[in-house]
Amino acid sequence: MAEITLVAAINMALARAMADDPSVVVLGEDIARNGGVFRATEGLLDRFGPDRVLDTPLAEGLIAGMAVGMAAEGLKPVGEIQFLGFMYSTVDQLVNHASRLRNRTRGRITCPMVIRAPMGAGVHAPEHHSESTEAMFAHIPGLRVVIPSSPARAYGLLLAAIRDPDPVVFLEPTRLYRAFREEVQDDGRAAPMDICFVLREGTDVTLVTWGAMVKETLAAADRLAEEGISAEVIDVATLKPFDAKTVIESVTKTGRCVIVHEAPLTAGFGAEVAAQVAEHALTSLLAPIARVTAPDVIVPLARLEHDYMPSETRIVEAARSAVRYA
Amino acid sequence: MNQPTGTQAKPKAALDVAGASHVTTFSIPYSRVLDPSGKPVGSLPAAGRDKNVVVAIYRAMVLTRQFDARAISLQRTGQLGTYPSSLGQEAVSVAITKAMKPEDVFLGTYRETGGYLTRGVTLTELMRFWGGDERGLDWAGPRRDFPPSIPIASHVPHAAGVASAMKIRKEPRVAVCTMGDGATSKGDFYEAINLAGVWQLPAVFVVINNGWAISVPVSHQTACGTLAQKAVAAGIPGEQVDGNDALAVFDAASRGIERARAGKGSTLIEALTYRLSDHTTADDARRYRKEEEVSAHWAFDPIARLRSYIGSAGWWTKEDEEALVAECKSMIEEAQKAYLALPKPGVTEMFDSLYATLPTALTSQRAAYKDHG
Numbered sequence: 001m002a003e004i005t006l007v008a009a010i011n012m013a014l015a016r017a018m019a020d021d022p023s024v025v026v027l028g029e030d031i032a033r034n035g036g037v038f039r040a041t042e043g044l045l046d047r048f049g050p051d052r053v054l055d056t057p058l059a060e061g062l063i064a065g066m067a068v069g070m071a072a073e074g075l076k077p078v079g080e081i082q083f084l085g086f087m088y089s090t091v092d093q094l095v096n097h098a099s100r101l102r103n104r105t106r107g108r109i110t111c112p113m114v115i116r117a118p119m120g121a122g123v124h125a126p127e128h129h130s131e132s133t134e135a136m137f138a139h140i141p142g143l144r145v146v147i148p149s150s151p152a153r154a155y156g157l158l159l160a161a162i163r164d165p166d167p168v169v170f171l172e173p174t175r176l177y178r179a180f181r182e183e184v185q186d187d188g189r190a191a192p193m194d195i196c197f198v199l200r201e202g203t204d205v206t207l208v209t210w211g212a213m214v215k216e217t218l219a220a221a222d223r224l225a226e227e228g229i230s231a232e233v234i235d236v237a238t239l240k241p242f243d244a245k246t247v248i249e250s251v252t253k254t255g256r257c258v259i260v261h262e263a264p265l266t267a268g269f270g271a272e273v274a275a276q277v278a279e280h281a282l283t284s285l286l287a288p289i290a291r292v293t294a295p296d297v298i299v300p301l302a303r304l305e306h307d308y309m310p311s312e313t314r315i316v317e318a319a320r321s322a323v324r325y326a
Numbered sequence: 327m328n329q330p331t332g333t334q335a336k337p338k339a340a341l342d343v344a345g346a347s348h349v350t351t352f353s354i355p356y357s358r359v360l361d362p363s364g365k366p367v368g369s370l371p372a373a374g375r376d377k378n379v380v381v382a383i384y385r386a387m388v389l390t391r392q393f394d395a396r397a398i399s400l401q402r403t404g405q406l407g408t409y410p411s412s413l414g415q416e417a418v419s420v421a422i423t424k425a426m427k428p429e430d431v432f433l434g435t436y437r438e439t440g441g442y443l444t445r446g447v448t449l450t451e452l453m454r455f456w457g458g459d460e461r462g463l464d465w466a467g468p469r470r471d472f473p474p475s476i477p478i479a480s481h482v483p484h485a486a487g488v489a490s491a492m493k494i495r496k497e498p499r500v501a502v503c504t505m506g507d508g509a510t511s512k513g514d515f516y517e518a519i520n521l522a523g524v525w526q527l528p529a530v531f532v533v534i535n536n537g538w539a540i541s542v543p544v545s546h547q548t549a550c551g552t553l554a555q556k557a558v559a560a561g562i563p564g565e566q567v568d569g570n571d572a573l574a575v576f577d578a579a580s581r582g583i584e585r586a587r588a589g590k591g592s593t594l595i596e597a598l599t600y601r602l603s604d605h606t607t608a609d610d611a612r613r614y615r616k617e618e619e620v621s622a623h624w625a626f627d628p629i630a631r632l633r634s635y636i637g638s639a640g641w642w643t644k645e646d647e648e649a650l651v652a653e654c655k656s657m658i659e660e661a662q663k664a665y666l667a668l669p670k671p672g673v674t675e676m677f678d679s680l681y682a683t684l685p686t687a688l689t690s691q692r693a694a695y696k697d698h699g
Contacts, residue, residue: 025494051494057524062483062517069487069501072472073431075494077487091515096477097484103679105473106464110682116673165682194685241687 003181009151010040013158026081027054064090071113081117085128098167099142106203114161114168122175124302131261137169138240144168149214151182156191173212196246202232205319206250210236210258220315244276255286256322265293287325290318350666354554356566359573364634371577389417390440392654401607414602417628421575433472433503449661467599479509482518489527501529502648508539522592523561530582530590536601541614557594569597570628
């Protein structure tokens with residue numbers, strides 16, 4: 001069994017899904033001969049042919065709209081948007097059509113489609129290539145929003161997303177595409193969607209995060225352990241629907257909650273996590289809920305992007321403060 | 327799909343062009359079968375000679391007009407929600423859908439009662455939807471047909487997707503997508519017909535040009551002389567048709583659908599008609615257009631035109647007309663009774679078709695609404 005990167009795991013999951021189910025097609029810009037700008041679809045054209053690996057014209061709204069039409073006709077389209085910054089012309093399709101078709105037809109027409117896009121900062125990309133706007137999508141009823149944070153979870157969650165009978169927005173942390181390798185077995189096993197993953201058990205503080213920030217949060221937990229602070233680390237993974245139960249149970253146990261996300265503070269998904277904890281675990285809290293996030297500013301260009309993103313140190317300090325509070 | 331799988335065999339010498347490129351000249355054909363008085367203007371297409379088809383189209387147009395009138399009176403009396411009448415446009419949507427096969431897919435807008443009825447959606451189902459009940463869109467009829475798109479033009483890419491699926495699976499089916507003139511101002515429209523051109527999709531796009539995008543006339547929407555010529559930019563044929571001439575619409579739609587079914591690609595049809603009604607029951611068109619303009623357009627009434635033709639052909643008598651009017655009235659009465667007798671949906675229905683399986687995160691919300699809704 002080979003150790004592979006997250007982007008290779010995405011590629012493996014796509015190939016597996018296409019091999020298992022002839023109704024799966026992939027579409028997007030530069031995804032066929034070029035294999036995608038991050039090579040996530042590399043080799044699929046040669047293996048599955050031009051009827052199932054479709055280079056579209058350069059029109060993101062069209063990619064999402066076509067996917068709706070294909071899904072309604074029984075295909076399982078997986079659309080790729082090159083960067084989250086180019087995703088916004090798909091929002092009309094996601095809000096007005098993909099998320100609503102099942103409901104407004106009372107199940108007569110359904111929309112089993114996936115839209116994939118890389119998200120987040122940290123790769124010295126140009127403007128519009130570094131945002132984390134996952135909360136926008138998590139606000140849309142009828143969608144699922146999934147963000148993997150490791151090669152194994154990327155493989156399993158993407159299989160789950162493709163097999164799911166409803167539309168899924170699948171956001172892949174660009175910074176993790178080639179950040180590390182992990183053993184991933186191409187066994188065709190989907191990971192459970194709609195649940196949070198407890199990546200590390202602990203007793204003093206719960207660190208809740210998702211996407212690329214899982215990397216810094218796990219590193220922060222290691223540092224906290226050296227100080228004798230036992231941190232539980234939760235990877236939310238599926239933001240919508242949000243498995244608040246796992247977070248609430250953890251905070252009930254630890255009494256402290258630090259939420260970490262790369263997106264700006266205000267109305268970020270951390271606000272929903274904090275509200276759930278406040279509603280359901282307030283009496284267990286020994287310290288105020290803390291959020292370690294980016295500020296409410298536009299992602300700076302490359303020279304400041306690492307200053308913009310929450311650091312391991314800020315996470316450690318927030319957890320330490322929570323533990324010292326009581 | 328028509329995608330390059332390697333280097334182009336014959337690369338065009340794009341950089342060798344000196345001066346302006348002469349790319350294309352075009353003219354947009356316009357077709358009309360019957361003049362406004364119902365007299366054939368030339369030789370009749372096959373469709374015009376088929377009594378069964380023509381009378382069926384006529385009957386559906388009359389039913390559509392009566393349904394629209396009843397829907398408006400139901401809305402005015404608080405028994406239906408906001409409703410978009412298709413008064414004056416009955417020929418277009420009925421004749422287009424009459425040219426389709428059951429296995430084709432219709433993707434229409436909200437102003438297309440005639441099309442939905444022709445495809446087999448029932449009067450009760452339509453009332454149910456416009457009365458504020460999603461169950462109306464779970465119609466028993468054409469199960470693969472799309473529900474009316476309420477946003478403008480965002481359903482046109484769906485037609486491209488539906489047609490792509492048909493082409494990928496090599497099915498001899500066609501996606502037929504209608505939209506208003508306003509839709510042609512949006513990128514979705516161009517993105518979809520552009521793809522339909524380059525992928526040679528089995529689709530027919532019909533622009534129902536009724537002169538008005540709510541209050542903005544076509545002359546303020548585009549500098550193009552026709553909307554059909556937008557097809558030129560997509561590399562597909564475009565044509566205009568008299569949209570108040572049901573036979574001309576049927577003929578153009580039949581040709582486009584046949585062409586698509588034969589694998590020859592997409593067509594854009596612009597059907598010229600006129601919205602005799604307000605935009606919806608929530609609109610007052612007197613704010614932006616003159617009564618005289620509207621009354622002048624009654625001279626082009628598509629129903630009077632077709633009635634004159636079938637009367638002259640000896641296919642339709644005064645008695646037939648009286649019987650049809652009575653039949654439509656009775657069908658609408660029955661439908662209205664059935665619609666008004668339907669109890670409102672259970673409050674938990676807003677949860678139950680949101681996902682295939684209700685996620686755990688929503689079960690407590692559903693339970694709360696069940697108890698307090």
